[in-house]
Amino acid sequence: MSTVEQQLDDLKAEITSELPTDISVSSVKYEGPELVVYTRDPKKFAQQGDLIRKLASKLRKRITVRPDPSVLSRPDEAREQIMNVIPEEAGVTDLDFHADTGEVVIEAEKPGMVIGRHGSTLRDITKSVGWTPEVVRTPPIESSTVSNVRSFLKQERDERRDILEKVGRQIHREEMSDDEYVRITTLGCCREVGRASFILSTSETRILIDCGDKPGAEGEVPYLHAPEALGAGPQTIDAVVLTHAHLDHSALIPLLFKYGYDGPIYCTEPTRDLMGLLTLDYLDVAAKEGRAPPYESEQVREAIKHCIPLEYGDVTDIAPDVKLTFHNAGHILGSAVSHFHIGDGLYNVCFSGDIHYEDTRLFNGATNDFPRVETLVLESTYGGRNDYQTDQQDSEAKLKEVITETYERGGKVVIPAFAVGRSQEIMLVLEQAMRSGDIPEMPVHLDGMIWEATAIHTTYPEYLRDDLRDRIFHDDENPFLAEEFNHIDAGEEERQEVADGEPCIILSTSGMVTGGPIMSWLGHLGPDPDSTLVFVGYQAQGTLGRRIQNGWDEIPTSEVGAMGSSGNGRGTLSLNMNVETVDGFSGHADRAGLENFVKTMNPRPEKVLCVHGDERSTQDLSSALYHDYNMRTFAPKNLETFRFL
Numbered sequence: 317m318s319t320v321e322q323q324l325d326d327l328k329a330e331i332t333s334e335l336p337t338d339i340s341v342s343s344v345k346y347e348g349p350e351l352v353v354y355t356r357d358p359k360k361f362a363q364q365g366d367l368i369r370k371l372a373s374k375l376r377k378r379i380t381v382r383p384d385p386s387v388l389s390r391p392d393e394a395r396e397q398i399m400n401v402i403p404e405e406a407g408v409t410d411l412d413f414h415a416d417t418g419e420v421v422i423e424a425e426k427p428g429m430v431i432g433r434h435g436s437t438l439r440d441i442t443k444s445v446g447w448t449p450e451v452v453r454t455p456p457i458e459s460s461t462v463s464n465v466r467s468f469l470k471q472e473r474d475e476r477r478d479i480l481e482k483v484g485r486q487i488h489r490e491e492m493s494d495d496e497y498v499r500i501t502t503l504g505c506c507r508e509v510g511r512a513s514f515i516l517s518t519s520e521t522r523i524l525i526d527c528g529d530k531p532g533a534e535g536e537v538p539y540l541h542a543p544e545a546l547g548a549g550p551q552t553i554d555a556v557v558l559t560h561a562h563l564d565h566s567a568l569i570p571l572l573f574k575y576g577y578d579g580p581i582y583c584t585e586p587t588r589d590l591m592g593l594l595t596l597d598y599l600d601v602a603a604k605e606g607r608a609p610p611y612e613s614e615q616v617r618e619a620i621k622h623c624i625p626l627e628y629g630d631v632t633d634i635a636p637d638v639k640l641t642f643h644n645a646g647h648i649l650g651s652a653v654s655h656f657h658i659g660d661g662l663y664n665v666c667f668s669g670d671i672h673y674e675d676t677r678l679f680n681g682a683t684n685d686f687p688r689v690e691t692l693v694l695e696s697t698y699g700g701r702n703d704y705q706t707d708q709q710d711s712e713a714k715l716k717e718v719i720t721e722t723y724e725r726g727g728k729v730v731i732p733a734f735a736v737g738r739s740q741e742i743m744l745v746l747e748q749a750m751r752s753g754d755i756p757e758m759p760v761h762l763d764g765m766i767w768e769a770t771a772i773h774t775t776y777p778e779y780l781r782d783d784l785r786d787r788i789f790h791d792d793e794n795p796f797l798a799e800e801f802n803h804i805d806a807g808e809e810e811r812q813e814v815a816d817g818e819p820c821i822i823l824s825t826s827g828m829v830t831g832g833p834i835m836s837w838l839g840h841l842g843p844d845p846d847s848t849l850v851f852v853g854y855q856a857q858g859t860l861g862r863r864i865q866n867g868w869d870e871i872p873t874s875e876v877g878a879m880g881s882s883g884n885g886r887g888t889l890s891l892n893m894n895v896e897t898v899d900g901f902s903g904h905a906d907r908a909g910l911e912n913f914v915k916t917m918n919p920r921p922e923k924v925l926c927v928h929g930d931e932r933s934t935q936d937l938s939s940a941l942y943h944d945y946n947m948r949t950f951a952p953k954n955l956e957t958f959r960f961l
């Protein structure tokens with residue numbers, strides 16, 4: 317008998333001994349990090365309100381209870397009873413029964429009403445029908461990504477269970493090594509922005525954190541073939557952890573599956589959906605630009621199939637000697653500060669991912685409160701000594717001023733923006749400014765994936781700032797449903813109409829002007845001296861956005877590929893529109909924010925690796941933290957390995 321089988325047998329005996337004698341356990345299984353307990357008495361289980369919680373804390377495991385398939389009531393009978401239990405205002409839109417696991421997935425407009433106070437309605441459902449309910453939100457704005465991911469996972473349900481069972485066995489395998497060490501190897505994003513990737517290794521386990529591309533430098537990928545990474549074979553990686561969905565962190569995650577990795581990806585649920593959206597678009601853009609994509613859409617599906625979603629605050633076993641906990645990072649939807657607890661109190665490492673320290677319109681500020689942290693790996697995008705951002709209110713004032721001036725000239729405002737994050741932030745600013753009369757009411761056109769990304773935001777309001785979440789819960793106040801917002805969904809013809817029409821605001825991807833519909837808008841409006849191009853986000857070295865910001869006004873049409881027809885015939889496009897930069901909308905903490913994150917961090921780490929910033933930013937931040945807080949700090953290069961224990 318394998319050790320995992322033995323372990324499960326022991327657990328079954330232990331659980332049985334903890335339960336009242338009239339509740340039986342038919343089997344126990346690992347599914348990913350969870351322990352699944354099958355019982356022939358699900359209704360009695362549900363009557364003992366606190367039982368699952370008590371078992372979980374006794375066994376120090378995440379526990380799910382499911383009915384043994386032999387005792388399930390028929391779905392058509394169960395459906396009627398379930399609908400009687402759930403209040404009508406919950407707005408149930410779908411019930412999906414899975415007899416193989418005894419689960420019923422309930423899709424509802426107001427999931428909170430299906431869950432009930434402390435899960436009381438969920439327990440009532442099980443008490444009444446025996447099935448184990450699982451609740452998901454019906455997106456208030458229809459999202460093809462969310463519905464595609466959900467139906468794909470439903471279709472792949474059997475294979476997914478096999479994957480989870482295999483992952484469960486990996487996590488709970490016997491520890492093999494008596495050595496104790498903790499190392500971090502840098503595979504990218506050191507003294508540069510882009511291609512974020514790290515290996516966290518112990519004597520027992522290797523974990524890959526992020527795997528991104530480098531905007532403006534396709535082909536510069538993380539050093540995945542280093543001996544510490546895939547060099548030893550893709551099967552030697554235990555887990556992949558994705559801090560957030562931006563492509564400089566996620567673009568090459570699907571590539572891992574092409575290289576033969578077939579283990580889990582831990583991320584939040586919105587990160588999974590956004591990664592699907594952004595990586596598929598990444599393939600699309602590569603194809604349009606005639607570049608060979610590094611992988612196919614098949615690998616994106618593989619990646620999604622292998623995602624194990626975790627919520628903020630869930631302490632989760634991801635290897636025999638590693639527990640992972642995600643915390644809000646304040647950067648984009650679902651972004652997570654990732655905390656690793658290694659060994660039994662041996663060592664703690666925290667990867668900030670990208671963070672925003674203060675509250676923004678969209679998110680609460682990053683969490684920096686942990687049980688223990690010895691080493692922090694900290695982003696340094698704005699770590700340079702002069703990288704102070706304009707105060708948010710001043711930024712908003714400047715944006716409104718630029719918009720009003722352009723409007724009065726009869727021009728149009730074009731804002732290149734990341735689909736995810738800054739777009740929604742700007743939408744909130746514009747919605748409020750029009751409501752309060754700070755700027756004239758005018759259409760706001762959303763091009764590229766911005767509309768879809770916005771729909772995903774409204775599907776996961778619990779990841780948004782408290783007051784925004786409350787507004788979305790009350791449909792009539794959902795700011796993203798304001799009538800000014802128009803989704804550009806009819807392509808070039810609609811763009812031409814907008815370009816020829818009345819003053820308006822256009823929000824379009826890509827955020828660094830490296831492709832996508834923004835190229836077409838430059839073609840249409842670039843020659844118009846009344847219009848304004850407004851940068852609201854970071855423009856990386858080597859991108860067209862950075863060059864325009866630096867004063868480039870003759871753009872070779874070869875740069876812009878699919879641009880509109882307004883070139884002057886000599887192979888260049890004259891950029892006559894005004895160019896403005898409004899700082900302060902960044903999803904990244906500025907220098908003060910990064911210092912405050914460390915200064916107020918509880919507990920304060922002993923060592924900090926400053927990464928994810930250019931050479932100057934990482935070195936400036938590293939030396940400032942050393943001087944101010946007397947901690948050991950580093951600005952590593954790529955391919956360095958640090959041993960911490």
Ligand SMILES: [Zn+2]
Pocket residue numbers: 560562647670
């Ligand atoms: Zn990011």
